[in-house]
Amino acid sequence: MPLEISRNDIRKVKADAIVDPTDRFLTGSGGVDQTIHQMGGSGLEEACRKIGTIEVGSAVITESYDCDNCRYIIHACGPVYVDGKQDEGELLASCYRSSLELAEQYELSSIAFPLISSGSFSFPKGQALRIATDTITEYLLDHELNVSLLVYDDESFDTAGKLYSNIRTYLDSNLNKRKAVKVGSAKEKREKSVSKKDSETGFYGLQFSLSKEAEEESRRFVPDESFSECLIRMIDEKGLLDPDVYKKANIDRKHFNHIKNTKDYRPKKETAVALAIGMELNMKETNSL
Numbered sequence: 001m002p003l004e005i006s007r008n009d010i011r012k013v014k015a016d017a018i019v020d021p022t023d024r025f026l027t028g029s030g031g032v033d034q035t036i037h038q039m040g041g042s043g044l045e046e047a048c049r050k051i052g053t054i055e056v057g058s059a060v061i062t063e064s065y066d067c068d069n070c071r072y073i074i075h076a077c078g079p080v081y082v083d084g085k086q087d088e089g090e091l092l093a094s095c096y097r098s099s100l101e102l103a104e105q106y107e108l109s110s111i112a113f114p115l116i117s118s119g120s121f122s123f124p125k126g127q128a129l130r131i132a133t134d135t136i137t138e139y140l141l142d143h144e145l146n147v148s149l150l151v152y153d154d155e156s157f158d159t160a161g162k163l164y165s166n167i168r169t170y171l172d173s174n175l176n177k178r179k180a181v182k183v184g185s186a187k188e189k190r191e192k193s194v195s196k197k198d199s200e201t202g203f204y205g206l207q208f209s210l211s212k213e214a215e216e217e218s219r220r221f222v223p224d225e226s227f228s229e230c231l232i233r234m235i236d237e238k239g240l241l242d243p244d245v246y247k248k249a250n251i252d253r254k255h256f257n258h259i260k261n262t263k264d265y266r267p268k269k270e271t272a273v274a275l276a277i278g279m280e281l282n283m284k285e286t287n288s289l
Helices: 031-051 088-105 127-141 156-173 183-193 212-218 228-236 242-248 255-263 269-279 283-288
Strands: 003-006 019-024 058-065 072-077 110-114 146-150
Touching: 003 127, 019 031, 019 088, 031 058, 031 072, 058 088, 072 088, 072 212, 088 110, 088 127, 088 255, 127 146, 127 242, 127 255, 228 255, 228 269, 242 255, 242 269
Parallel strands: 003 146, 019 072, 019 110, 110 146
Antiparallel strands: 058 072
16 A cells, blocks of 8 residues: 555654655754754754755755664645635645655655644644645555655544545555546547536536525525535545545646635535535535535
């Protein structure tokens, strides 16, 4: 299995590279970051000093120096969580992608991540875990790499356990699928099923009309949860992963993350229906969404 979620200590895991969740100045100021800097010793401190600063959402690589459980250390600068409206989700996903791309560039076969930004940077652990697993899972569909995701507290570990079987199923069913799909038949299928482009999202979605009664009910309805909260809940209830949904809905990943992480997001009807299609909701569930 190319993705393993485990309850482990970054000091004990063996991998070609371990990921250091750092700040922009690579200071090693606390938590896992401080632990890794202590492991690496003065050589790592000097290497980080020479690098200087990095951008939020990016990553850099150094040798491991005195760390004897890895060959390299990848330093990823995660976002500080403010309110979920400052592109925190996309920046966090970018940390994982940037780190994975460095692993590929250096021809590594294994990498170990802590749950980036979920400590002193205050990213909600549930959201941080979902972003990590979604980003890593999507990357592994096209790349050969063994990835370990390390979680520590009980809540995150329990949530990870529930996600793991879904991740395994998703990877097993999709790793070879992309290689087998013929472009011509996929294009033909897409042309048969789509009819217009949504100017808000930039994706092509099915034309869909709710009944007049449903339209009137939706105008009267005052929800007890936001659209993004409802979306996340439905995805979890269906046992789906984010890539399952936004790819079937023909919504790009960045816009999907914006929808999911913006609490007061109000979608167009076409967007809501596309997401309903992505989750394979029935009519009653679609009306509810």
